Amino acid sequence: MELKDLYITPFYLALIYGIAYGVRGSVTNVYTKKYFIPALTVKIVGAIALGILYHTLYGGDTNNYYHQAGIIYHAFGDSFAAGLELVTTSGDITPAISKYVSRMTWFGHGSNEYFVIRVAAVFALFCFYTYTVIAILFAAITFSGMWVMYMTFSKIRPQAYKELAIAVFFLPSVFFWGSGLLKDSLCLGALGWLFYCFYRGAIERKNIIRCLVLGVMMSAVILSMKTYILLAFMPPALLWVFNESTRNIKSAAVRWLAKPLFLGVGTLVAIFAMSQLAAADARFNLDKIGEQSKITADYLQQVSKTEQGSGYNIGEQDGTLGGMAKLAPQAIVVSLFRPFLWEARNPTMLLSALEASYFMLLTVRIFWRVGFFKTIGAISSVPVLTLCFVFSLIFAISVGISSGNFGTLVRYKIPLMPFYLSGLYILQSLTVPQAAARAGQRRLAGVPRLARAHA
Template sequence: MDIKDFLLTPFYLGLIYALAFALRPAVTNVYTKKYFIPALSLKVLGAIALGILYHTIYAGDTNNYFHHGEIIYKAFGNSFGAGWELLTTNGTLTARIEPYTSQMAWFGKGSNEYFVVRMAGLGAILGFNTYSVTALLFAVVSFSGMWAMYITFAKIRPQVYKELATAVFFLPSVFFWGSGLLKDSLCIGALGWLFYAFYRGAIEKKNIVRCLVIGILAASTISSMKIYILLAFVPPAALWVLNENTARIQSTAVRWVAKPFLLLVGAGIAIYAMGAIAAADARFNLDKIGEQSKLTATYLQGVSQTENGSGYNIGEQDGTLAGMAKLAPQAVVVALFRPFLWEARNPTMALSALEATYFIVLTGRILFRVGLAKTLKAISSTPVLTLCFVFSLIFAISVGISSGNFGTLVRYKIPLMPFYLAGLYILESITQPVAARSRRVAARQPQLA
C-alpha cells in the first residue's frame, strides 16, 4: 500500500456507495432493505482489513495476486495488444507476452491462480494500480453474488429472513476471507449467483435465458479456480431442482410414478455434469480424487508446522476413495465444529472457533428439541434443506480431509458456512412452528425482490 491507496480509496468508496444507494430500490424490499448497506459495508471492511493484515503481518496470496495484476497493468501501458492478450489468453505463450509472463509464476495452461490474476489485472486497470481499490472491487463482485444468495434463501423461506441475513452476511470468517483480493471472494460470489440461477431459472422458471447465462458464467468462474466446489454443489443442486419440480405435481399417483423416472434423469444429468467438470481438471477424476486429497493434505500439514500449532490430524490417508470414506466422519466434525475454543492460537482462529461453537450449539439445540428422526425427516422432505445439508456434508468431507491445518481450513470452508447455517435456521423454523410464529414474520409472508 502507498499514498495512492489513501488518495483514491475514499473516491472509489464514494462511487461504490452512490451506486449501491441507486441500485438498492431495485434489489430490495421493505424487509431486506435494511441489510443491503450494512452487508456491503462489512464486505468493504473485510477487504480492507484483510489487506492490512497481509501487508503488515503476513505475506501471501493477496500480495502475489496484486503483483501479477500490476504486471498486466504495466503491459497495457507499454502495449495495449500485449495487455489485452494477457487478459484474454488461454495460457499459450507468445512472443508478445513472454517478457511479462516470465515474471509471472502463476502463468500457464491449467493454472487455477491465473483467473484471479486476470481479475486483479482488470482491477488494477480500473483502480490505477492501487491495491485497496482492487480489493474493494473484489469485495463488490463478491457482495453481488452473496446478495443474490440471500434473496434466494429469503424467497424460499421468508419467515426467517433476519436469521438468513446472519447466515449469509454476518459470519466473521465469511466476510473477512470472502471479501478481499483472494480467489475465495470470487468463488463465494459466483456460488451465490449459481444458486440464484438454479432457483430462478430451473425452479421458478423465470428469465430462463438470463439465468442460463448467469449459471454458465458463474460455473465457469468457479471451475477456473476451485473446481471441487462445483463437484460438491452440482449433484445436490440437481436433486434440489428435481424434488422441487416433482413436489409441484398435483396428482399423488402421477407424482409417485414420475418421481423414479425424474430421479433417474436427474442422476444422469448430475453424473454427466460431474464427469464434464472433472474432465476439465485431471486431478479431480474419480480415480484420482483420493490421491490428490492426500497430496494436498500432506503439503498443508507441512505448512502447518510453521503456523504455531495450527495443524490437525484426523487419520492417515492412503490416497484412495475408500480411505477418504473412512475419514469422512472426522472430516465433517473438523470442518463444521472445529477449531474448538481451546484450540485457537491467534485472533483469526479465535473467530473461527466462536463460529464453530455457535454451529455446535444451534445444531445440538435443534437435535435435542426436535429429535434425530424428525430432523432427518424434515431434511429429506424439504428440498432446500436437502440441498443445504448434502452440499455442506460433501464439502465438509472434502475440505476437512484435505486441509490439514486450521489456518487453511477457515478459508477453504467458507462456501459451506452460509448454506449450513441457513439450513439450520430454515430447519428450526419448520420443525418448531410455534417459535417461528412468535417472531410474527410468518403471517407477513413478504414477497422478496
Template structure:
C-alpha cells in the same frame, strides 16, 4: 498498500456507495432494505482488513501475489496496449515474444491457472483504478456482494419469516465477510455460488425468466469451473435433487410421485456423475479417477508444511490414495470442517475467531436436535427441499475439504462456501420447528377451552 491507496480509496468509496444507493430500491423490499448497506459495508471492511493483515501480520500472501501479477500485466499496458491486452486475454502458458519479458517473472503464468485468472481480472480492474490494491479489493468485494445478495434474496423467498436470521447467516459471520471479501479466489467463488443458487431457484424452481436465469447460471458456473471446480461438483448433485424435490411436490398423484422419485433420482445421479467425470477429465487436481491420490498428496503436503512452520495442523488418519479411503474419513472430516477448530486448538487471534464460530455452529445444531428430537428434525429436513439441498451440499463439501486440507488456517478459508448453506439451513430449520410447535399447541388450547 501504498500512499495512493489512502488518497484514492475514499473517492472510489463514495462512487461505490452512490451506486449501492442507486441499486438498493431495485433489489430490496421493506424488510430487506435495512441490511443492504450494512452488509456491503462489512464486505468492504473485510476486504481492507484482509489486505492489512496480510501486509502487516503475515508479511505477504496470495492476495499480494495476485496483485503483483496484475501489476506486471498493467506494466505491459504501459509498454504497449496490445501487449497488455494479450496478457489479459490469454489463459496463460503460451509463449509470445512480446509478452515474454513480462511473464518471465510471473510464477503463476501457466495454462489454465486459476491463480493467473484472478491476476487477469485484477489487472482489468486496475485499468480503471490506477492499479490501486485497496480499490481492486473493494471491486472484488462488490462483485462478491452481488452474489451474496442473490443468495439472500433466494433464501428469503423460500422462508420470508426468517429474513433477520438469514441476514446474519449470510452477511454477519466474521470468517465469511473476512475471507469471502477482497482480492482473491474465495471472493469470486462465494459470489458465483450465490448466483448459481439464485439461477437454479428462479429458472428451475420458479420457472420465471428461464433464459435469463440460464445465462446467469451458466456464466457463474463457468467461473466456478475455472477457479474452483470442486465447489461446482459438490453443489451439482444437491441442486439436481433440490429441483426434483421441489417439482415432485407438484405431482398430485401419490402413486405417480412414488414411481417417479427413483427415476428422477437415478437420472439426476447419472447427470451428476457424468458432469463430474467430464468436467474434471484430464485435470491433474480434480480428475475423479485421480482425486483420491491427489487428496492424499495435498493433505500430506499441507500437514508437513504446517508442522515445520508450527502451524495449526490436524490429522484425521492415513489416506491410502483411493476414494474408498476418503469415504472412510468422511465422518471425521465433516465434524472437523463444521465444528473445529475447538477453542483449545486455536493458536492465534484469527483462529480463535474461527473456533468461536465453530462452537456456535455446534451449540446451535445440538439445541435444535435436543429440543425437537432427532427423528422429527430429520423428518423436517428430508421433507423440506431447501433444507435437503443445504445440508446435503454442506456435508459433501465439508467432507471434501476436511479430508484434503490438514490445516485449520487453510480450512477456515476453504470451508466458507458451506457456511451460507449450513447456517441458513439451521435458522430455517429453527423457524420451521418453532412454527410447527406453535401450530400443535393451538388445537390443544382449543380442546381445553371446549372442555
C-alpha cells in the same frame, strides 16, 4: 499499500455507495432493505482489513495476486495488444507476452490462480493500480452474489429473514476471508449467483434463458479457480430441483412415475459433467480424487508445522476413495465444529472457534428440542433444507480431509458456512416453534381444568 491508497480509495468508496443507494430500491423489499448497506459495508471492511493484515503480518496470496496483476497492468502501458493478450490468453506463450510471463509465478490454463490475476489486472486499469480499490471492487462484485443468495433464501423462507442475514453476511470468517483480493471472494460470489440461477430458472421457471447463460458463466468462473466447489454443489442442486419439481405434482401416481425420470436425467447429467471434467483435467478423475486429496493434505500438514500448532490430524489417508469414506465423519466434525475454543492459537483461529461453537450449540439445540428423527424428517422433506445440508456435508468432507490445517480450513470452508447456517435457521423456524407449542400443550394438559379456568 501506498500513499495513493489514501487519496484514491475515498473517491471509489463514494462511487460504490452512490451506486448502492441508487439500486437498493430495485433489489430489496421492505424487510430486507435495512440490511443492504450494512451488508455491503462489512464486505468492504473485510476486504480492507484482510489487505492490512496481509501487508503487515502475513504476506502471501493477496500480495502475490496484486504484484502479478501489476505485471499485466504495466504490460498495457507498454502495449495495449500485449496487455489484452495476457488477459484473454488460453495459456499459450507467444513472443509478445513472453517477457511478462517469465516474471509470473502463476500463469496459464493450468493455473487456478491466474483467473484472479486477470480480474485484478482489469480492475487495476480503472484505479491506477491501487491495491485498496482493487480489493473493495472484489468485495463489491462478491457482495452482488451474496445479496442474490440472501434474497433467494429470504424468498423461500421469509419468516427467517433476520437470521438469514446473519448467516449470509455477518459471519466474521465469511466477510473477512470472502471479501478481498483472493480466489475465495470470487468463488463465493459466483456460488451465490449460481444458487440464484437454479432457483429463478429451474424452480420458479422465470427468465430461463438468462438464468441458463448466467449459470453457465458462474460455473465457468468457479471451474477456473476451485473446481471442487462445483463438484460438491451440483449434485445437491440437481436433487433440489428434482424434489421441488416432483413436490408440485398433485397426483401421487404421477409423482412416483416422474421420480425415476428426474433422477435418471439428473444422474446422466452428473455423469456427463464428471466425465468431461476428468477428460479436461486428470486430477478430477474419480480414480485419482483420493490420491490428490492425500497429496494436498500431506503438503498442508507439512506447512502447519511452521504455523504454531495450527495443524490437525483426523487419520491416515491411503489415497483411495474408500479411505476418504472412512474419514468422512471426522472430516465433517472438523469442518463444521472445530477448531474448539481451546485449540485457538491466534485471533483469526479464535474467531473461527467461536463460529464453530455457535454452529455446534445451534445444531444440538435443534436436535434436542425437536428430536433426532423429526429433524431428519424435516430435512429430507423440505427441498431447500436437503440442498443446504447435503451440500454442506459433501463440502465438509472434501475440505476437512484435504486441509489438515486450521489456518487453511477456515478459508476453504467459507462456501459451506452460509448454506449450513441458513439451513439451521430455516429448520429452526420450521420446527422449534412447533416443538415449543406442543410442549406448552402437554404442560397445559397436566393442569387441572379448574386451575386453567381461573388462569
